[in-house]
Amino acid sequence: MHQGRYTARPAARAANAPTSIFTEITALAVRHGAVNLGQGFPDFPAPDFVKEAAARHIRDDRNQYAASAGVPRLRRALADEWARLYPEARAIDPDAEITVGCGATEILHDALLATIDPGDEVIAFEPAYDAYGPDVATAGGVLRPVPLAPPDWRLDPERLAAAFGPPTRAIIVNTPHNPTGKVFSRRELEVVADLAARHDALVITDEVYGEILFGAAAHVPIATLPGMFERTITIGSMGKTFSATGWKVGWAIAPAPVSAAIRAVHQFVTFTNSAPFQEALADILPLAAGNGYYPRLRADYARRRELLAGVLRRAGFDPLPIDGAYFLLCDLAARGFTNDAEFCRRLVTEAGVAAIPISSFYADPAAAPRMARFCFAKKDETLASAADRLARLPAL
Numbered sequence: 477m478h479q480g481r482y483t484a485r486p487a488a489r490a491a492n493a494p495t496s497i498f499t500e501i502t503a504l505a506v507r508h509g510a511v512n513l514g515q516g517f518p519d520f521p522a523p524d525f526v527k528e529a530a531a532r533h534i535r536d537d538r539n540q541y542a543a544s545a546g547v548p549r550l551r552r553a554l555a556d557e558w559a560r561l562y563p564e565a566r567a568i569d570p571d572a573e574i575t576v577g578c579g580a581t582e583i584l585h586d587a588l589l590a591t592i593d594p595g596d597e598v599i600a601f602e603p604a605y606d607a608y609g610p611d612v613a614t615a616g617g618v619l620r621p622v623p624l625a626p627p628d629w630r631l632d633p634e635r636l637a638a639a640f641g642p643p644t645r646a647i648i649v650n651t652p653h654n655p656t657g658k659v660f661s662r663r664e665l666e667v668v669a670d671l672a673a674r675h676d677a678l679v680i681t682d683e684v685y686g687e688i689l690f691g692a693a694a695h696v697p698i699a700t701l702p703g704m705f706e707r708t709i710t711i712g713s714m715g716k717t718f719s720a721t722g723w724k725v726g727w728a729i730a731p732a733p734v735s736a737a738i739r740a741v742h743q744f745v746t747f748t749n750s751a752p753f754q755e756a757l758a759d760i761l762p763l764a765a766g767n768g769y770y771p772r773l774r775a776d777y778a779r780r781r782e783l784l785a786g787v788l789r790r791a792g793f794d795p796l797p798i799d800g801a802y803f804l805l806c807d808l809a810a811r812g813f814t815n816d817a818e819f820c821r822r823l824v825t826e827a828g829v830a831a832i833p834i835s836s837f838y839a840d841p842a843a844a845p846r847m848a849r850f851c852f853a854k855k856d857e858t859l860a861s862a863a864d865r866l867a868r869l870p871a872l
């Protein structure tokens with residue numbers, strides 16, 4: 477038998493995959509014992525009614541493979557939740573129009589593999605969540621970034637219109653938006669809807685922060701605009717809403733033919749994800765609607781947002797205003813920093829606070845403004861500890 481050593485030859489898509497800045501900053505945070513305001517997950521406990529639902533279903537032995545499209549009770553609960561939130565909108569058929577997968581991350585991947593052919597263009601607003609580019613590339617598509625301009629991140633209709641053309645197959649929308657906290661207005665979504673309809677493009681909308689809103693901000697799913705359900709994949713996840721990002725239950729709502737394509741991909745990516753957590757979410761959705769959870773969640777995040785904003789201001793930064801999600805962006809140029817990635821590396825190694833450079837949300841980092849993203853889904857103690865460390869910042 478031949479005894480030669482295996483020579484690792486990763487496929488180009490793996491060899492060329494960028495090391496995510498999240499991975500790099502998290503590794504530095506661990507190495508330097510830093511307070512991690514980089515990654516977007518809560519460090520406080522999930523609510524008791526959420527945890528009890530999962531414990532109940534594990535005790536009840538919901539331990540075997542769930543149906544590939546998602547457990548029927550959960551699909552029904554998601555359709556009911558849609559009807560509760562958007563009573564004017566078209567009803568969802570839980571049998572044919574919902575697919576449950578391993579978080580929004582898997583569903584995004586499935587959605588792009590299901591709808592994009594090699595050479596197709598996919599428009600995405602920049603800054604863009606870091607999975608969109610690699611997902612489009614894996615499907616063989618070409619990402620067409622369209623910038624949102626700081627400080628208010630308003631959509632420029634002319635720039636967007638110029639990005640559409642014959643190769644455009646889809647546009648990705650993310651509202652509430654990571655990392656800017658922008659919530660797309662109905663008017664802006666109408667601009668997107670109009671262009672998508674004119675160019676017969678699909679809209680893939682990532683709405684994982686849909687419940688985390690501030691002040692008068694209202695979340696409008698683009699699928700609820702007239703005529704848009706038929707060309708939209710609406711992606712949701714329970715991770716952010718219920719402070720349980722590790723449960724990884726996400727879903728796509730899409731018209732039956734599009735859902736069929738998503739399901740066809742999903743069956744060979746994960747086939748199904750955790751049965752007890754899906755069953756639990758089917759209980760949690762109606763409970764949360766009835767027990768005042770959502771207004772409490774928003775009030776709690778408004779308080780944490782103010783706490784972190786105060787910490788950042790005392791450290792000499794001026795966080796931009798936000799309408800949703802749980803991140804604050806600070807302009808570093810005002811403090812004399814010219815490279816956000818370098819700033820974040822020094823912040824984590826020298827001050828012991830992890831943040832994410834906004835350039836990691838751009839296909840061309842040089843096109844990015846100089847900003848750092850701080851997450852406020854953190855315990856008061858974590859934010860206080862960040863405050864102590866940021867007080868050392870002038871030394872940077």
Ligand SMILES: Cc1ncc(COP(=O)(O)O)c(C=O)c1O
Binds near residue numbers: 654
């Ligand atoms: C905009 C956006 N989309 C999708 C995801 C991933 O969601 P999930 O944890 O459900 O996979 C995240 C997580 O940070 C996100 O910020």
